[in-house]
Amino acid sequence: MSSAAYDLHDKLKAYQRNGVKEYxxxxxxxxxxxxxxxxxxxxxxxxxxxxxxxxSQVFPGL
Incomplete structure (x- = not known):
């Protein structure tokens, strides 16, 4: 699996599950x-x- 595929699938799901607001x-x-x-x-x-x-909605001005 490529890094991009990992970032857009497995990691995205983990971040979603843990409430990461922006990715x-x-x-x-x-x-x-x-x-x-x-x-x-x-x-x-x-x-x-x-x-x-x-x-960014989480870090205004960033």
């Missing part, structure tokens, strides 16, 4: 960033804003 996965080879936010116990994928910026 980012950077896939170097694809040059893609995935961002997830915990909502009602489930992770939802969150897009960048209209300027291509990630705005």
């Amino acid at each position: 980012l996965v950077w896939r170097v080879y694809k040059q893609e960033l995935s961002r997830f936010q915990l909502s009602e116990g489930e992770y939802i994928s969150v897009s960048l804003d209209e300027n291509g910026i990630i705005k």
Whole structure:
């Protein structure tokens, strides 16, 4: 299993189970960033804003 596959499946489930509020996965080879936010116990994928910026809900200003 690749690191990205592990990060997007097993680790994501573990973080969800433990209540991690935000989770980012950077896939170097694809040059893609995935961002997830915990909502009602489930992770939802969150897009960048209209300027291509990630705005943390947990750490405002980060």
